[in-house]
Amino acid sequence: MDVITNLAFGFEHALTWSNLLYCAIGCVIGTLIGLLPGLGPLATISLLLPLTYSIPVDGALIMLAGIYYGAQYGDSVSAITMKIPHASSIVACIDGYQMTLKGRTGLALFTAGLSSFIGGTVAIVVLAFLAPLLGQVAFLFGPADYFALMLLGFVCVSLVTTGNLLNGLAMCLLGVLLGQIGTDLESGTLRFTLGLTPLADGVSVVSVALGCFGIAEICRNLDAREERTPFNGKIRLMPSWPEFKRIIPSALRGSVVGSILGILPGGGPTIAQFAAYAIDKKVSKYRHEIGSGSIEGVAGQAAADEAAARTSFIPLMSIGIPENAVMALMMAAFIIKGIQPGPNMIAKHPDLFWGLVASMWIGNCFLLILNVPLVRFWLSIFKIPYSVLFPSILFFCCVGTYSVNNNLDDVLITAAFGLLGYILMRLSLDPAPLMLGFILGPMLEENFRRAMLLGRGSFKVFVTQPISATLLAFIAVLIGVQIVSAILRLRARGPSPGPAGSRDQEAAPAAMIKTPGG
């Protein structure tokens, strides 16, 4: 079997002492930072990016991936123990926190840890089989197809993460515009630099991420001025055998749901969790208990979360188009390390690709054997008062942006993006689609220009290619359904919710994200 030899080859690379060390460091630091209030995977990755600058490429990628799923796990821990949610762990708050209230925190954490492990394992098998296959498909893609695929990603991300197509698309477009700052690669024209030299190379992705997610988030926490009581309860980790048996089926269900939803454009952990939770609520043997702190309510969503977190690497590494904001940031991090993700990555750097895949499973093990038992120590990070924490986070923001180019002016740009992020937050605009637009912006323009050149200036080129025509048709359907449902809602004009149908289900998670976050 091809896949097995490839995986063995990958493990050979991932199992060196130094790579194991980077993986462990990434998992642990990612979990720790992910635990902190207000720092989701996006902020965590960009804060910790400078740690990887002096590390060799393969180690750096492994560590980044470790940071990512560590942050994902840390998020769910703070959700379970203290009901501090992120967009990426909102479902863990429902049943997980109910279990904490019942004094079963340890069981909830163990369930989350074990289900994450199961979900991650399933997802890696999917990843190992599917990524090279999709990589072959990617070679069929022309510029028009890439352009349409990115647009579809924008629409899906807007729908899924914000639930509001209008706001989400506006954020994507704003991101694209911000990505235009700097030198035009084809003509060399300086665009939107306001005559400032540091802007000639464009805005660094770290500045955007730390400004919009780090600094804006700090201000949100400061504005709220809430004191959090650290978690002091007892944690008894080991479940009894009947409890253990209950974890497995819903974890497996969650893994499958997560693996599938992780691949789709706009997909990723958030939507996968909601879907897995909803399915468990319908299918599970213990469905009547879900919502009041049952094992199934934690297991399914945790497995889906972790599975989707890994399969969302598939579009990035096989086609070269990130499907959500976190993957876009990952792509930027890959590029900083000199690796262009895409079909050529598998062909040209098989050691990097398969090493990364294998390290994901190793990282899974680290999470299970390291972070699940040690979680009670990690939780002590909440005993640090926020007045100590936030100046330190600010300092890391400064170091992070400064060390990209060793340029202090970049810190000022980060500050400007902090202001922008704060204004957007106060206007209820989610910066995650902005991040995706910002990173895809230059690629979007390049492919648009190339497609128009090939089509001799006629927009027909997007409709005559079968792939791009199909993708554009999808976009048209999605937008059409949105507009129709908006008009119907306006007609109804009452407190009754919009029309039934699939759109409703997709809007629901976003509505739930809004309520605890704001």
Added chain:
Amino acid sequence: MANQNAVRGAVLSAIALCFGVTALRYPIGSFAHAGAGLFPLLVSALLLLLGLITLVKARFEPAKPIHFAWRNIGIILLGLVAFVVAAKVASIVLGIVLLVIVSSLAATSFSWKRVLAISVALIAVALAFQKLLGLNLQVI
């Protein structure tokens, strides 16, 4: 208090106009041979459209108040600027101290002892980054 929905539409339209008008100054070219200004012009036109739709929609939707607190974001930004200026003029050590002092003003309470402790700890971290990770921080 201003209506959040309307302000959102206005802000989006204003940003779109800023980018769009600037894009007009760059060579536009034709669709077949796009200049530097064509793509940003298209994108900002779309953004303007979305902003205007938001504005129109705001008239039909119930108003939402906007919560904007300048104090904390102002203090944080001031702290960052102080860091940059101090690091440029003097050294990064002074920058860290100033960053901690200024940003601590945004906390619920202020204590010099705490500021001092955080500063010392962060300078130690910066030194560790420089020595162990090879970041060019020039602490010493």
